[in-house]
Amino acid sequence: MRVALAASVRTLPRGDGLAYEPKFDGHRLVVVRTAEDVVLQARSGRVVTAAFPDLAAAARQLPAETVLDGEVVVWHAGRTDFALVQRRAAAATAARAAVLAQSLPASYAAFDVLELAGLDLRGRPYERRRALLVDLLLPLGPPLQPVPMTTDPELAATWYETLPASGIEGLVVKRLDQTYPAGRRGWQKLRHTQVRDAAVVGYTGTPRRPLALVLVLPVGDETPLVSSPLTAALRADVVAAVATREGHARAPAGATVTAIGIGEVPYRPLDPPLTAEVRHPSTARHPPPEVLRLRTEL
Structure with a gap:
């Protein structure tokens, strides 16, 4: 049916x-x-x-x-x-x-x-x-x-x-x-969606082509979530921002996060984290959070 x-x-x-x-x-x-x-x-x-x-x-x-x-x-x-x-x-x-x-x-x-x-x-x-x-x-x-x-x-x-x-x-x-x-x-x-700041603790893809951000929302149990795919403009912003984060090149082997509808995917941690403004459902499940912009001024 x-x-x-x-x-x-x-x-x-x-x-x-x-x-x-x-x-x-x-x-x-x-x-x-x-x-x-x-x-x-x-x-x-x-x-x-x-x-x-x-x-x-x-x-x-x-x-x-x-x-x-x-x-x-x-x-x-x-x-x-x-x-x-x-x-x-x-x-x-x-x-x-x-x-x-x-x-x-x-x-x-x-x-x-x-x-x-x-x-x-x-x-x-x-x-x-x-x-x-x-x-x-x-x-x-x-x-x-x-x-x-x-x-x-x-x-x-x-x-x-x-x-x-x-x-x-x-x-x-x-x-x-x-x-x-x-x-x-x-x-x-x-x-129902809410727009708020989230911690960017990593990203999927490569330093030159990030695909999505790994986020910790300021609600719930702090389980990392994978964002929806990044736009071309956001990818460029992330490339520039992660270049200043020394920890991004030292991703521990086997670091993975669960992506909605996909399962476990590898990601590169960021230390220290970035901050992003995101829109996400009030239920914190599908669809994935949408990244609106990086908060590089924070």
Whole structure:
């Protein structure tokens, strides 16, 4: 099942015929209720039914031949916790998954219905699909729930400002008349971002062609993060700046850092660090921090 995707925007879209939904900080999950049982599919296409037996059990209440699109989340201390979703998804055995289902129960924030009782709805307008989704899930109740939705941009703006305390990443914006854009970035997403200074403790690439910066943000657990790729202008600034840092040429063998979506990559440490102004999501996970400029005056 190819899921719909969203393109990032930096301001709240406004206009007639738009719908706004909170963007939950969880794992994308397609729920497929077949005639015989339930299949849970991750965005990658991997089947993860065994990791979420509580959601699979709840989904058996759905009509046969029904498909939902949404996000699996785990609530903890009044907010969604992405790390706990990862723990649930990584359950290696049925016994371990059952224990985690008791201690860390999952919720499913559904935002679309793609098939209902054998009827393919992907060609129907979002407004119609949304009405069918609400009618389907409200009688069932948790852990299967439709995400909140509004067509009021002022209420959406209030959500955007107030919901991050609950672990909400931002907003997803859809057209009411839109069919389901399978495999395309047909929706829009506005993520919470913050602009602040970060310590540049290293860089990937070479001294003459740095590719990205290794950053420590002034929030979280000080785990180094790899920035998004540098622009040509920023690469030139970094080349000039690292030339003054004696430690950059003495990278310890095997120094690596985890890059989002790539894995472990080698990097060259900087001693002393540089400072950069970066824009990054409030959740400190994807997408990577964006470097805006070096703060060479600091």
